[in-house]
Amino acid sequence: MKTETLKINITQRILNINDNKILSKIAKLLDEENVIGYDAEGNPISEKEYAKDIHEALHQLSEGNLETYSSEEVRKKILGQ
Known part of the structure; x- marks a missing residue:
């Protein structure tokens, strides 16, 4: 059909x-x-999964367990400097 x-x-x-x-x-x-996007491998991400990931990241951030990078660090990694 x-x-x-x-x-x-x-x-x-x-x-x-x-x-x-x-x-x-x-x-x-x-x-x-409800697919709202795709991950780096091209797999669909539902709205529910996205919200869950955001809440988990916020929890890890509040616990001090989330690895983060400054804009300068990201720029250096991308440009290989």
């Missing part, structure tokens, strides 16, 4: 659902699968 046909089919089916439990499950699935 072509993508556009599949989208229309799914949309029509969702519009006919009156059960809030099922609609909530669909919403949860879409939220979990």
Whole structure:
């Protein structure tokens, strides 16, 4: 089935659902699968994964365990100086 046909089919089916439990499950699935970017290897990153990574980094930063670099250090690493 072509993508556009599949989208229309799914949309029509969702519009006919009156059960809030099922609609909530669909919403949860879409939220979990919402791709907002890709990592360095080209793997998709969901909004949920991104938020989790940010919270983990902030936690590590507050604990003093996050390795960080100044702009000058990054410039030197990139330019090999």
